[in-house]
Amino acid sequence: MDPFFTSSPSFTFSLLLLLAMASTGVLATTFTFVNRCDYTVWPGILANANSPTLDSTGFELPQQTARTFQAPTGWSGRFWARTGCSFDGSGSGSCTTGDCGSGQVECNGAGAAPPATLAEFTLGTGGQDFYDVSLVDGYNLPVFVEGTGGSGQCASTGCSTDLNRMCPTELRVGDGDACKSACEAFGTPEYCCSGAYATPNTCSPSVYSQMFKAACPKSYSYAYDDATSTFTCTGADYTVTFCPSSPSQKSSRDSTTPMTATPSQGAATAGSDPGFTYSNSGAGLGGAVSGSGTGAGTGTGAGSGTGAGEAMLADGSWLAGLAMGDSPRAVPLPTLHSLTASAALFILLSYLYL
Numbered sequence: 001m002d003p004f005f006t007s008s009p010s011f012t013f014s015l016l017l018l019l020a021m022a023s024t025g026v027l028a029t030t031f032t033f034v035n036r037c038d039y040t041v042w043p044g045i046l047a048n049a050n051s052p053t054l055d056s057t058g059f060e061l062p063q064q065t066a067r068t069f070q071a072p073t074g075w076s077g078r079f080w081a082r083t084g085c086s087f088d089g090s091g092s093g094s095c096t097t098g099d100c101g102s103g104q105v106e107c108n109g110a111g112a113a114p115p116a117t118l119a120e121f122t123l124g125t126g127g128q129d130f131y132d133v134s135l136v137d138g139y140n141l142p143v144f145v146e147g148t149g150g151s152g153q154c155a156s157t158g159c160s161t162d163l164n165r166m167c168p169t170e171l172r173v174g175d176g177d178a179c180k181s182a183c184e185a186f187g188t189p190e191y192c193c194s195g196a197y198a199t200p201n202t203c204s205p206s207v208y209s210q211m212f213k214a215a216c217p218k219s220y221s222y223a224y225d226d227a228t229s230t231f232t233c234t235g236a237d238y239t240v241t242f243c244p245s246s247p248s249q250k251s252s253r254d255s256t257t258p259m260t261a262t263p264s265q266g267a268a269t270a271g272s273d274p275g276f277t278y279s280n281s282g283a284g285l286g287g288a289v290s291g292s293g294t295g296a297g298t299g300t301g302a303g304s305g306t307g308a309g310e311a312m313l314a315d316g317s318w319l320a321g322l323a324m325g326d327s328p329r330a331v332p333l334p335t336l337h338s339l340t341a342s343a344a345l346f347i348l349l350s351y352l353y354l
Contacts, residue, residue: 028073029123030237034066035081037141037243042085044100044107045069047077048122058082058100058107061242076122080112081141081242084177097140097178115178117143117159119240128232133158134220135212138171140164140178144244150236157231159216160244166215171208181222182208193223200224 033043044058054069054077061067061081071077084096091105098116100107112118115138122130129150133143144158164172167179182191189195193203205213205222213221220229 028070029075029129030068030070031079031121032066032068032237032239033061033079034239034241035061035063035243036241036245037063037081039063039083040085041081041083041141041242042095042098042105043240043242044080044082044098044112045077046100046107046109046111047075051075051077053109056106057109058102058105060085060087060105071121071123073123074125078111078121079119079240080116081143082112082116083140097173112137114138114184115173115180116140119143119145119158121238124234128152128234129236130230130232131157131238132220132230133216133218134229135159135163135216136181136183136220136223136225138179138181138184139167139212142243142245144241146239146241147233147236148239150233152232152234154233154236155218155231157218157229158241158244159219161215163212163215166211168208168211182206 035041040060040062042058042060045054045056047053052072052075054071054075056069059067080098082095082098082100085093085099086095087093087105092103093105094103098112100110100112102108102110117139118134118137120132120134124130129147131145131147133145139159141164142158142160142162144156144160146156147154163179164176167176171180171182171185173180183193185191189197190203191206191208197203203222203224205225209222209225212219213225218229218231220226
């Protein structure tokens, strides 16, 4: 009898599934965390509900080192860096900023205590990824996100300005360790976009979120800032860099010049992009462009343009330097990553006509 009809249905289905997966080109996404700060950070990882936990939920990342993780398609969650951490030999301890409250290096399903700069991702299943850098929960250090190897707009995003040096006194944490959001500092509905202010029409950017937006125009500055702050890419790997304009400016925060909350400053122009060049003095203050939607990673709007100041990351020069003892880029998931559709079809036809 013709082998086509005697083949195991389950095996044939598996090969067809293999062909389908190969045709999409990507079975997992690689996240590379790079620490350019002049001090150690402890990144935290929180997967959203119904997303699997990655290989770690929190780890130590010394200065000038990198570490990679892989996430399956469809994964969603957030990353951040904890600073000023102290852990004993058993791994017990706490952090000055971004602490997840677990009392351990691993966050074990707990999120960052604000203020903390967040990198948020929702990976598409055969479609677009959505990503952003959010200051909605405040800010503790510069974060930059870059996608490589993908298709689509794939714009880099983040906040490379040291907001701690410009943080208004009423938002400042400690000696300039972090900068609170207005919601965290004052807790009122108009600052938190809650209660009667829980819609894009009723919650406008505050003077404080306008200052955040002016300094970091591609980052989320308040809850309804989707239009200029959510970015998309398909089939990319991502690099999350802490303190992208090395070295970090933590050591110079004693000479801080706070921002002044004055609403008379000029408004930012929608779609404008001053770039990501680090500035000790900060950008001019301005208004934020409000969008619509229900939070980071779930909107459909994508930003445009790429930052000029940190395009150096795109040429791979930093990642190429990981050979200097840094953690290597993770080995891709088994050879299915490089399997082409034609190769999968050849396997299928070879089996069927044995």
